[in-house]
Amino acid sequence: MSERFEQRCIISGIGQSEVGRRLTRDVLALTLDACHEAIADAGLAREDVDGVISWPGAVSRAEGLAPPGPGSSGPGTGAVIDALRLRTNWHYGGPESPGMFAAVIHACMAVACGLCRHVLVYRALNEATAWRAATERVSVDPDGVRGTMSWMLPYGAFSGPNWIGLWAMRHMHEFGTTREQLAAVALNARRNAQRNPKAVMQGELRIDDYLSSKMISDPLCLFDCDLAVDGATAVIVSTSEHAPDVPHGKPVHVEAVGSALQGRASWDQWADMTETAATGAGRHLWSRTDCTPGDVDVAGLYDGFSVLTLFWLEGLGFCDKGEGGPFVEGGSRIALDGELPLATGGGQLSAGRLHAFGHLHEVCLQLRGQASGRQVADAKVGLVSAGAGPLASCLLLRTA
């Protein structure tokens, strides 16, 4: 296979702020913590960073597929560039893209085309703090809702559990997927969180706790939903020419990206709601590499809701369509010592909603052999994915 642009790129550095529900530091401070850490981890100085990209940028209201809620956007690239006094060849922030990892893919594009050598990519949220202060979880234009959300908000379809609940219900209807199978995803995340000191949920989660928890939007209950936190993650996407100079000696290579949207750009007009945009993005990713799903040693599949893990497993070809439930059932296949360890740091369900960048940070740790206390043996190939419904992007990563 001819060389793909992303194969000229590495993740040279990673950084993450403290993560929590009652932090005292504000979101810009957390963002800068993560950025400084990532730059130093990559063996760089601030003057080496010549690109900055974030998803979704500083948006307070949007007409697109990723409507912001309180605390969901973080500081924009302008604020970060100025606070770090960077000199950039390219910077960009925006939500209109195939999900959160669009920021990483944009960074790879900027590096591969020669516009930049080291791009700082970050994702920051302070939803825990913002939601405590807000009375309303959605920001709606009092003059009326515009854009794609205008077909959903007037029906009280305010939030992710509503939109994903529609997908989950259809999946259960077509394939017999059960709540016990969704629980296996949540319980796996919690078991792994107990080995990650930064995970916000450390207590034991039992199947009875899951089954007796309150329904949010049927069939999704409280433990099917991820947790709002404050926290920031940053990575440095560098030219692979920098690989020999990475001080930790463990550059993470980008093997393939998946960004294709193979359906309508809409939450409510998706033709087959037994699959999501994950299917098109997954097919796209595997078309760009000689690797196959069987090569993957560890994965961070987007788990903003438990059922999304099933959509990603099926969409990425780890199992057949409709077989996501049986794949995770019982949890042994997806456990740390299973054939496909998932959400090894606790995922969004138990470590907190860092919006896919938590998974990226964790899988980089795994590939670098630095996932202390929860290291997957001999992890060489990792996969991370981001998004739900019509939003999907994914990255195949490998060690040398």
Added chain:
Amino acid sequence: MGWPTPAIDAHNRAFWTGGRDGRLLIACCGCCGAWTHPPVPRCPSCASERVEPAPVSGRAQVYSYTINRQRWTPELEVPYVIAIVELAEQHGLRLLTNIVGCAVEQVSIGMAVEVDFAQRGEVFVPVFRRAAT
């Protein structure tokens, strides 16, 4: 904040106000006959500009649904059913809507429903209730 209302524009006015006359108006292509939703200025099938709102029967089937039980805003009355329904006129012609007029537990995939309208100011929100048998 209560239930949000849509901003009315030239493209969506028929959909959101047709209920005043008891009609569900869906964009239909005068050239190839394809129905499309949401309404757009050109037919996504044949690219014709002859797209006009036309009344449909209001008969539909539940494609999927969810029961919202979370009070996202303080004024929200819960639970209520959010559904995707497929209109009888064309395979894949769907709307996101509410199923009203029955207990939330009575809704099921495949259930036959028919349109009704919930008035909010100048807007007549198309909702669905269980079809009379």
